[in-house]
Amino acid sequence: xxxxxxxxxxxxxxxxxxxxxxxxxxxxxxxxxxxxxxxxxxxxxxxxxxxxxxxxxxxxxxxxxxxxxxxxxxxxxxxxxxxxxxxxxxxxxxxxxxxxxxxxxxxxxxxxxxxxxxxxxxxxxxxxxxxxxxxxxxxxxxxxxxxxxxxxxxxxxxxxxxxxxxxxxxxxxxxxxxxxxxxxxxxxxxxxxxxxxxxxxxxxxxxxxxxxxxxxxxxxxxxxxxxxxxxxxxxxxxxxxxxxxxxxxxxxxxxxxxxx
Numbered sequence: 001x002x003x004x005x006x007x008x009x010x011x012x013x014x015x016x017x018x019x020x021x022x023x024x025x026x027x028x029x030x031x032x033x034x035x036x037x038x039x040x041x042x043x044x045x046x047x048x049x050x051x052x053x054x055x056x057x058x059x060x061x062x063x064x065x066x067x068x069x070x071x072x073x074x075x076x077x078x079x080x081x082x083x084x085x086x087x088x089x090x091x092x093x094x095x096x097x098x099x100x101x102x103x104x105x106x107x108x109x110x111x112x113x114x115x116x117x118x119x120x121x122x123x124x125x126x127x128x129x130x131x132x133x134x135x136x137x138x139x140x141x142x143x144x145x146x147x148x149x150x151x152x153x154x155x156x157x158x159x160x161x162x163x164x165x166x167x168x169x170x171x172x173x174x175x176x177x178x179x180x181x182x183x184x185x186x187x188x189x190x191x192x193x194x195x196x197x198x199x200x201x202x203x204x205x206x207x208x209x210x211x212x213x214x215x216x217x218x219x220x221x222x223x224x225x226x227x228x229x230x231x232x233x234x235x236x237x238x239x240x241x242x243x244x245x246x247x248x249x250x251x252x253x254x255x256x257x258x259x260x
Contacts, residue, residue, distance in 0.1 A: 029182030030161040031089035039084025045145045097223040114154025119247040124212035128257035193217040219243040
């Protein structure tokens with residue numbers, strides 16, 4: 001019996017590794033599909049914020065070094081990369097990891113994903129320590145637009161991830177190239193989620209982005225562990241919800257500070 005178990009162990013390890021690679025490829029490929037529209041919508045929202053801030057804001061510089069009112073190719077490309085690809089990639093990873101729990105929401109699973117994504121990562125964008133919220137446009141308008149962007153990303157992302165998952169069952173040669181690119185995207189995103197652990201280990205104060213990254217990493221880890229051990233049960237729902245609740249409380253505090 002022991003010999004049989006020992007012989008089966010390498011096969012199980014290969015199966016687990018193959019499953020992980022497949023999940024990463026699906027999430028990253030879906031992010032590549034959604035990145036451009038999400039990034040362009042983020043650019044549009046920033047333009048609306050600049051207009052709402054009035055003519056006096058034109059030409060001033062944001063915390064990130066961008067000039068308010070300028071629509072540049074490199075600025076738009078940066079938004080597609082960071083606001084589009086990175087956010088969609090993280091959202092897709094969350095969706096694949098927490099899929100069994102989100103499936104309970106049926107057709108509303110995309111909205112549920114958007115809410116979970118907002119809770120996990122929203123405070124990294126809707127940050128009361130960012131002076132840009134106070135300088136450019138009414139704070140309430142900015143908050144409403146970014147909340148809507150998180151929710152819309154979830155709504156759009158869920159069916160795209162599902163479609164990519166179906167295509168992954170029997171991919172064509174061109175699709176395999178896309179999945180390889182998606183695997184690279186997800187791998188880089190996982191590295192970015194793990195990186196703040198070094199900051200934390202060195203007792204350096206974490207930024208809101210670092211906290212959001214570690215919270216998302218915890219959500220992924222808990223969801224994967226719960227799938228292997230508990231399945232979809234009331235207890236596993238409570239466990240998987242812990243990082244989401246933590247992020248929701250963090251976001252609620254940020255909203256109180258910004259909208260007070």
